[in-house]
Amino acid sequence: MAIINRTPDSFYDAGRTYDLDAAVQACADAVAAGADWIDIGGQPFAPGTPLTPREEAERVLPVIEAVRHQSEIILSADTFNPEVAALSIKAGANAINDTSGLSNPDMAAVIAGSDAHLIITHSLAPPRTPWPAPRYRDISLEVAxxxxxxxxxxxxxxxAEEQILLDPGHDLNKNTLHSLELTRRLEHITSLGFPVLASVSNKDFIGETLGKDRNERVEGSLAAAVICVMKGARIFRMHNVAPAVAALHLTEAVLGWRKPLELRHNMTSPEPGSTEDLP
Structure with missing residues (x-):
């Protein structure tokens, strides 16, 4: 799942894809890099002044419409607003990524009346609201x-059950120790029996663990994604699409889910009488 934020204040790209043409081009680049899914957001989860539904829709809908016109790739709208969700589905979105954890029950009605999927994310605070110093007795069991x-x-x-996907919400109202433990014990989430999304890309728990700034976390993000594969996650929300595709495809090949694209190494039979026949 590639990430396209049409916001001037996104935590990672800091407005790089805020312009409509830049956002649409970034979607095309993500498809070319091997993304299976594009998540399009109009406002961050982080604390700040919420946009009105109209303002958010004006950011998100033109991108969804443009990409849907060009491609059949899976599209999701990253929104906690039911009105924006409904308009996004009408524009061509296949899923709604609700980082507020269904804080507004009206979101369920929007999904129930459609063929779209709903990603339910664990978070404690209402959208765009701080939750300082979160505490858990057992992070993985409480999130589950x-x-x-x-x-x-x-x-x-x-x-419907088949419409539901889950996201444990790495870093959302969690500190670095929480996110590390949640990753280590992710099987408590994947064992719930629903597809699990791991949104680990360039998160602060990676930066704080490795002492890396936001533009230096690619390797850590890939390691976290691979760990989540091994723990049962099946969808990965990543900023750096090409490296993520390579890391995840290799992991899938090791696990026997994907065949190599070619087989040449040590596949040629030796010529009779050559030294390669020697034990």
């Missing part, structure tokens, strides 16, 4: 319990 409750709520409101 939160997601179970949100799954039950979504189903009760009409969302």
């Amino acid at each position: 319990d939160f997601l179970k409750r949100k799954i039950d709520q979504a189903i009760a409101l009409g969302v």
Whole structure:
């Protein structure tokens, strides 16, 4: 899942894809680099002044419409606003990435009335609201319990089980030790039986662990993604698409899920009588 933020204040790209043409081109570049999915956002989860639904829609919808016109790639809208979600689905989005963890129950009604998927993310604070010094007794079990409750709520409101995906929410209202432990014990989330999204790309838990600034975290992001594969995650929200595709394809090949693109190394039979016949 490639990340395209049409915001002037996104934590990683700092407005690089805020211009509409730049956002659409970034989507095309992500497809060319091997992305299977593009997540398009109009405002960050981080604390700040919320946009109105109209302002957010004006950022997100033109990108969804333009990319849908060009490609059949999976598209999601990164939004916690039900009105923006409904408009995004109408424009061609296949999924809604709700980083607020279904904080607005109306989001379930939007999904229930569509063929779109809903990504339910663990977070504690309301959207764009700080939650200083979060505390957990057992991070992985508490996140799993939160997601179970949100799954039950979504189903009760009409969302089908097959529409639901989960995101444990690395770094969202969590410190670095929390995110590391959540990664180490991710099987508590993947064992819930729903597809799990790992959104680990360039997160602060990687930067703080390695002492790296935001533009120096690619290697750590790839390592975190591979660990999450081994723990059962199946969707990966990544900024640096080409390196992520390479790392994840190799991991899939090792696990037997993907065949190598070519087989040449030590595949040629030796000529009769050559030294290669010697033991």
